[in-house]
Amino acid sequence: MSPRPDPVVPSSPLGRRRFLTLAGAFGGAAAAWGGMGAAGTAWAAPRAGVTGPAASAAGVAGAAAGSGAPLSFAVLTDTHANVGATAGLDTLRRTFASVQAADPTFVLNCGDITDYGADDEFEAYLSTIPAGLRDRLHHVPGNHEVRWDLHAKELYHRLFGPAPYSFDVGGLHVVGLDPTQLLQEPGHFGRDGLRWLADDLAAAGPSVLFLHFPMGAEHYYVNDQDAFFETVADLPVRAIFAGHIHREQVVRTNGLTQVSANAVKNGAFYYWVDRVSDAGHSVLRVSAVAVAADGTETRRDLTTIPLEEDRTTRQLRPVRIDVGAPSGGRVRVDVQVPSTGSTGTQAQVYPQQIFGGGSAGTWADLTRTSRGWSGSVEVAALAAGAHRLQVRVLGAGGARWDATRPFTVPASGGAPRDRWQARLPGSIQGALAEHDGLVVAATTSGAVEAFRPTRAGREVAWRTTLGPVHRGPAFTADGTTVLVPSADHHLYALDAADGHERWVFGVPDPVLSSPLVTSVGGDATAVFTAGTTLYAVHAETGEQRWKADLHGFFAGRAACDGDRVYVGGGDGRAYAFDAATGAQAWSYDATTRQDSYGRLLYGPWDDTVELLPGGGVLVSTVSSAAALDRASGERRWSVAGSYVYSPSPVTDRGVVLIDEWGRVQLVDPATGVATWKAEIGARALNSGPVVVGDLMWNVAVTGLLACVDLTDGTVRHRRQLGPANTFSTPVLVDGLLVTGDQDGTLRGIELP
Structure with a gap:
């Protein structure tokens, strides 16, 4: 069994000493918050949130004691620090200088701190903050911190502390929320996040919430925002500050006032908030501040937010x-x-x-x-x-x-039929795995369950708890072992019969890719990535065969033909490595972008690489799907479109390509020429299709199940499974389609 390394400080170009220096300078978050929990054998209630750093909260509370004392704070958002955008960093310095001169009690940053969460971007951001402001600054992450985060929020947490959290200052309760989802674009609180919020607000006074995504009005960035509004309906939430949309907006909804702030990326903008008395009532007076290149400030009154219950708005609440x-x-x-x-x-x-x-x-x-x-x-x-x-x-x-x-x-006759539902703790974000009727599901809370589905329900074989799982597990070819990738820096090999650990392979970084189990030289081999490294380990023993540098982050799944391993990279390239030694055979430049951010976004960073008949391999990006020659890496053909997220299965009739907008086509694997094209009516990300004969069943990211006839592209069935987003590829067992979603819901659906 390989040793489990200490995951407290992630591997990083910053280096351990530089990392700790930055974190220490920013209030000691690295020292205050420890590493992740170890694996267990039974489910435990996950820790949904934590209180913010005690030293910071105490300092803020001491700055303004008593609900009647003057209190002022600043809000900014979408700073998008990028080491290559020096003008943007200058704008950020000018913004912070103005904020510091105004001497706020505290400062809120509503996320998208960086462009893509890179180590050097965090370093650049921290370098713009005046020393006198650091212990007053509070953060929440945005989607740009988590979408491509090879550290699985560890670096963010050690620099700024975990979220959600709350602190009290001068009779005002402030809550930092984090509905972001690792490796995904939109938000989702989940049951545990909303339960934490309800508990936190239960005994609170007037409360201000800040998060990255705005909610309500025309905004649908948080999948379960309706559950959020139900949760806070009878709680003392008076204001929400948010970002994300890079424009200013004020909305009075559901008894509170939401201010969406303009982005610092657009200019030196921030918002100044004073607690004042208005006709004997305590209110927050919000002003928009713009700072010119010469430091001149322009202030504009924006809105006034009552800190007492807004009875007029609450009378709109339906009975x-x-x-x-x-x-x-x-x-x-x-x-x-x-x-x-x-x-x-x-x-x-x-x-x-x-x-x-x-x-x-x-x-x-x-x-x-x-x-x-x-x-x-x-x-x-x-x-x-x-x-x-x-x-x-x-x-x-x-x-x-x-x-x-x-x-x-209601459905008509001959349609898919819901047979049962069950819920696991956390979100089922990775694909389900199946072998000989045994299905394994794993969640972001670390719950792993093996069960045998029937039309009447599911028969649970075993359960265990590991670290968070964001990508799908995989069975070995003989079905005796299931490999589970975890953000706790380990690949787990579990006995498929009872779930006990056979071996555990530890690495310096979170394992955020789906493992591939393949045969190399007659030996079962597991191939996966963590951080920027590709690993190959013996599937029977967990011993390392080799590792290789990918030069970037990869969250997809590799392919292997026994001779070579084919994989995407976060540096915008696709690679082939010798399957026996790990030596690089070739690389293919999959994007014309030149900057690091662009090469990551427009490269094959989240691709499920597929082998094609006739010696080809399919590699996809947000720009195209390209068939490459396995021997040389030369491109044979390409099809324009964003095919990087959905797996592209090879069927007897051709290759099924599904772009992120739900457009489907069947193409010839030799030429890329389309036989037919169709649309399923919803976006598709990560969840791939299940092919049964000439029918393809696919669950879109919005929970829409669609059946497409592979002979002509006709959409035969459509069914909305539920409200939650779906990133998990389903499995089929004896005519029963088993699906999983971000609410942690498993479904058994009988197919016609």
Whole structure:
């Protein structure tokens, strides 16, 4: 068994000494927060959040004691530090200099601190912060910190502390939230995150929340934001500060005021917030500040946020919402509100197919009745399955209250049929694994479960708990061992019969790729990546065969033909390595971008590499899918499109290409010429198709299950499985499709 290295300080070009120096200068976060937990044998309730660094919180609290004392703070966001963008770093220095001169009690940064979370970007960002401001600065991560984070948030946590967290200052409760998802673009709180928030706010006074993604209005960046609003509906949340959209916006919704801030990336902008008394009522007065190149400041009043309960807006909260059964292509909705304060009410089908984006919506105005508001919404075009109806009650001055209710569109005969559901702790982000009817699912909370699905439910074989799992496990060819990659710096080999550890291979970095089990020289070999290194280990013993430098981060899955291993790299290139020795055979430049950020984004960093018949290998990016010659690395053909995220299975009829926008085509593996093209109606990321004969079943990222006939591209079935995003590739067992999603929900779906 290989030793488990200490994962406390990640491998990093900064080096251990430089890393600790930076972290120490920024308030000692590296010393205050330790490493990740070890593996266990039974599920334990995951730790959903922590309180912020004690020293920092105490310092802030001491700066303004008592709810009546003057209190001022600054808010900024989307700083996007990049070592190659010197003008942007100068803008950031100018912004921080202005903030320091104003002497705030504390400062909030709403995320996207860096362009892509690189070590040198964090170093560049920290170098712009005046020493006198460091212990007053509080952060939350944005999607740019986690989307390509080979450290799995470890570096971020050691520089800035974990999130969520909270602190109190002068009678104001401040909460930093983190709905970001490692390796993904949009947000998701999850049950544990919302439970932590409810517990944190239960005994709090007037509260200010800050996070990266705005919620409500036209924003659909957080998949379970409706659950968030339900969670805080009776809690003392008065204000939310957010970023992400790089523009300024003020929204009064659900009894609170949300300020979305302009980005420092756009210029030297920040927001100044004073707690003042207005006609005897405590309020937050928010001003927008712009700093010119010569340091001249321009301040503009933006909004005033009441710290007492906003009774006017809360009177818009519906007392009752009744959603009828769909009939004649429409669904009826009746909304009862507590008073006549509402000026209008609208309803729409919740835009489930909007993934990490915005939508003005397709709202239908309801008609006022003696009891509230009534009307109907068009649902004829919806797929059968589970949907949400979104209701918006409008009030004076732009105030509103949003609420959602579930409804179901019934399926016709011969359609896929839901048989059962079960929930695991955490999110099922990686693909499911299956061998001889045994299915293994692993979650971001570290829960691993093996079960045998039936039409009546699932028979659990065993459970265990490891570190967080973000990519799919894999069985050995004989089915006796299942390999599980974990962000706790280990690849685990578990006995498929009972889940006990056969061996554990430790590495300096989180394992954020899907392992490939292949045969090299007659020996079962596991190939995977961690950090910027490609590893090959004996699948029976866990002993290392070789390792190779990938020169960048790779979160996908390699391919191997027994002679060579083919893999993508975060440096914009694809590589071939000798499968026996790890010696590099060739590399292929997959992008024309020259900067490090561009080469990562536009390279094959998250590709599931596929072998093609006739000596080819398929490597994909957000720009194209390219068939390369396995012997030389020369390109044979390419198809334009963003095919990097969804696996591209090779079938008897050809290669199935699915781009991230849900466009599907079947191409000839020899030429790349398309036989047919189709659209499944929703975006597809990470979750790949299951092929059964001439039918392909695919779960889109929005939870839409679609069946495509491989003979002609006809979409035969569509079913909405649920509200959660899906990144996990399903498996098929005896006609039962088993799926997993970000809510941790497993489903058994009987296929027609």
